[in-house]
Amino acid sequence: MTTSESFGTRRDLLKLAGATAVAGAFADRVFADARGSVVVVGGGFGGATCSRYLRRLAPGLSVTLVARNERFVTCPFSNTVIGGIRELGSVIHGYDGLRRAGVTVVHDEAVAIDAENNEIRLSGGSGDRLSYDKLVLSPGIDIKWAAIDGYDEAVAQRMPHAWIAGPQTRLLRDQLVAMEDGGLVVITAPANPFRCPPGPYERASLIANYLHQHKPRSKLLILDSKDGFSKQGLFREGWERLYPGLIEWVGFSEGGNVVAVEPDTMTVRTDFDKFRPDVANIIPPQRSAKLVDTAGLAEGDDWCSVNQRTFASRVVPNIHILGDAILAGAMPKSGFSANSQAKVCAHAIVSLLAGEDPPEPAFINTCYSLLSAEYGISVAAVYRLDDNEEIASIPGSGGVSPSNATDEFRQAEAEFAAGWYASITADMFG
Amino acid sequence: MPKTGNWLAPLLVSVAVSTEAAGADESWTGLLAEMCAACHGQTGKSPGSVPDISELDAESMQAFLIGFRDGDIEATVMDRIARALSESDIEVLSRVLTENWQLLHGAPDEENDNQ
Numbered sequence: 001m002t003t004s005e006s007f008g009t010r011r012d013l014l015k016l017a018g019a020t021a022v023a024g025a026f027a028d029r030v031f032a033d034a035r036g037s038v039v040v041v042g043g044g045f046g047g048a049t050c051s052r053y054l055r056r057l058a059p060g061l062s063v064t065l066v067a068r069n070e071r072f073v074t075c076p077f078s079n080t081v082i083g084g085i086r087e088l089g090s091v092i093h094g095y096d097g098l099r100r101a102g103v104t105v106v107h108d109e110a111v112a113i114d115a116e117n118n119e120i121r122l123s124g125g126s127g128d129r130l131s132y133d134k135l136v137l138s139p140g141i142d143i144k145w146a147a148i149d150g151y152d153e154a155v156a157q158r159m160p161h162a163w164i165a166g167p168q169t170r171l172l173r174d175q176l177v178a179m180e181d182g183g184l185v186v187i188t189a190p191a192n193p194f195r196c197p198p199g200p201y202e203r204a205s206l207i208a209n210y211l212h213q214h215k216p217r218s219k220l221l222i223l224d225s226k227d228g229f230s231k232q233g234l235f236r237e238g239w240e241r242l243y244p245g246l247i248e249w250v251g252f253s254e255g256g257n258v259v260a261v262e263p264d265t266m267t268v269r270t271d272f273d274k275f276r277p278d279v280a281n282i283i284p285p286q287r288s289a290k291l292v293d294t295a296g297l298a299e300g301d302d303w304c305s306v307n308q309r310t311f312a313s314r315v316v317p318n319i320h321i322l323g324d325a326i327l328a329g330a331m332p333k334s335g336f337s338a339n340s341q342a343k344v345c346a347h348a349i350v351s352l353l354a355g356e357d358p359p360e361p362a363f364i365n366t367c368y369s370l371l372s373a374e375y376g377i378s379v380a381a382v383y384r385l386d387d388n389e390e391i392a393s394i395p396g397s398g399g400v401s402p403s404n405a406t407d408e409f410r411q412a413e414a415e416f417a418a419g420w421y422a423s424i425t426a427d428m429f430g
Numbered sequence: 431m432p433k434t435g436n437w438l439a440p441l442l443v444s445v446a447v448s449t450e451a452a453g454a455d456e457s458w459t460g461l462l463a464e465m466c467a468a469c470h471g472q473t474g475k476s477p478g479s480v481p482d483i484s485e486l487d488a489e490s491m492q493a494f495l496i497g498f499r500d501g502d503i504e505a506t507v508m509d510r511i512a513r514a515l516s517e518s519d520i521e522v523l524s525r526v527l528t529e530n531w532q533l534l535h536g537a538p539d540e541e542n543d544n545q
């Protein structure tokens with residue numbers, strides 16, 4: 001028996017089972033009638049997931065994914081590359097699995113949205129256009145270059161942000177390898193909201209792990225534009241335990257707010273002070289990727305606002321926006337959040353195209369952070385809409401890993417972090 | 431019956447006397463089932479080190495989730511997640527996932543072969 005035969009048999013059995021058939025089986029049947037074309041822009045966590053789930057839910061739908069690059073470098077686990085635990089190649093993914101799932105993948109840059117004509121314009125010299133019935137945007141972030149005085153794209157070649165993974169990741173890694181023992185590494189962290197709230201502190205941990213092993217006289221300073229951070233207690237407990245004295249954190253009130261950089265002298269200026277690091281990792285303020293501005297979707301704000309039941313834009317309802325580019329109630333800007341939102345959005349779109357009301361949104365987010373290859377911590381939450389139609393965490397659930405847990409517990413979470421990475425990238429890319 | 435989306439209809443049929451609120455709950459739980467794949471894989475078998483739950487039957491899955499929720503079974507993160515679930519959420523979730531791993535999280539490749 002071939003796979004597809006057994007698949008068909010199982011489906012028929014479930015159909016016969018009638019009342020005991022469950023949501024997914026029914027979704028298969030109903031949304032086979034959903035027709036039309038959906039264009040998805042952004043081949044990352046939100047866009048890849050949404051494309052794949054749209055095709056699975058509604059095989060009759062034409063789904064085109066516009067992905068800027070032929071390969072996607074994940075930010076998740078890029079900190080392990082910077083810390084020398086993994087190779088860059090292990091966080092790079094291609095789009096063949098999506099093609100096998102029936103998604104048309106176009107490698108190009110969307111340069112403008114023409115909301116009036118339901119079209120997007122691509123950069124390709126031909127001036128290509130793609131028309132859509134529904135447009136999904138999961139374009140992620142852009143750096144707010146003007147926010148820190150002196151920090152622009154050219155300076156990022158000297159003082160990398162490494163907050164969009166790829167060449168920047170490699171650059172920061174190379175600078176750390178080239179640094180002499182006894183050097184000073186500065187990481188600057190932005191105010192909320194920004195991509196991956198625990199990310200700067202995971203990065204600090206994994207750089208400390210590298211310094212501790214290879215350059216033990218070095219120091220790491222975190223200059224922060226806020227007075228507290230995600231999983232703070234757990235990070236500090238771990239730093240004390242694994243890298244005592246190596247990491248110093250300076251919060252906003254203690255003068256941690258970075259206002260300017262001077263690359264020629266490798267100077268980082270805060271409100272009151274200046275520092276001369278050997279390696280400067282500037283994680284600047286961010287905003288939704290600029291594409292959204294071409295249709296006024298952010299309304300002059302940094303982030304887009306959407307109907308949190310369907311992810312339809314508040315400005316243009318047949319454009320759905322998800323992932324880091326939006327404000328999503330209580331959900332943090334994470335890859336897991338984008339993946340979760342993409343599934344809810346895919347269900348909403350096929351429902352709308354089939355003339356139905358969308359299902360009741362459900363979301364999960366679990367963000368793992370590694371403090372070393374064997375030491376993991378996490379924060380988790382389960383969400384639904386509250387009475388104001390805002391995504392809210394369910395009271396009494398979720399939260400962070402226990403403090404003062406055993407080594408075995410921390411090791412288990414480090415293993416599950418790697419397991420999560422393998423699973424979610426397979427969920428996205430096949 | 432309130433219009434709550436076709437994909438939920440079988441659940442409404444199977445519980446027959448759903449109120450609007452209960453319908454929303456079942457709809458929520460049905461969609462929540464989709465979220466498990468991010469860690470456990472689309473068929474309950476993670477390609478990584480997350481525990482394989484693809485072979486569990488509904489009863490054992492229910493027992494695990496209740497055990498996690500009530501702190502009777504040790505967990506790293508599933509205790510925190512299961513605390514979001516009511517008794518009936520757990521029942522529906524276990525049924526949806528186990529009866530339907532293959533279809534609910536099924537391989538798009540196979541669907542294409544079927545067309």
Ligand SMILES: Cc1cc2nc3c(=O)[nH]c(=O)nc-3n(C[C@H](O)[C@H](O)[C@H](O)COP(=O)(O)OP(=O)(O)OC[C@H]3O[C@@H](n4cnc5c(N)ncnc54)[C@H](O)[C@@H]3O)c2cc1C
Pocket residue numbers: 041042043044045046047066067068069072074075076077078079108109110111138139140141162163164195196199203289291322323324325333334335336337338366367368369
């Ligand atoms: C160091 C670091 C570590 C992290 N670790 C984790 C973690 O452990 N777990 C977790 O859940 N999250 C983590 N994150 C957060 C995660 O990376 C983001 O939240 C996630 O990528 C958001 O998904 P997205 O779809 O919104 O954007 P992305 O995944 O960035 O995808 C957007 C894509 O759209 C493309 N694009 C943008 N504009 C256009 C255009 N005009 N035309 C064509 N393509 C375009 C971009 O090039 C990009 O490929 C981490 C982030 C960082 C920086």
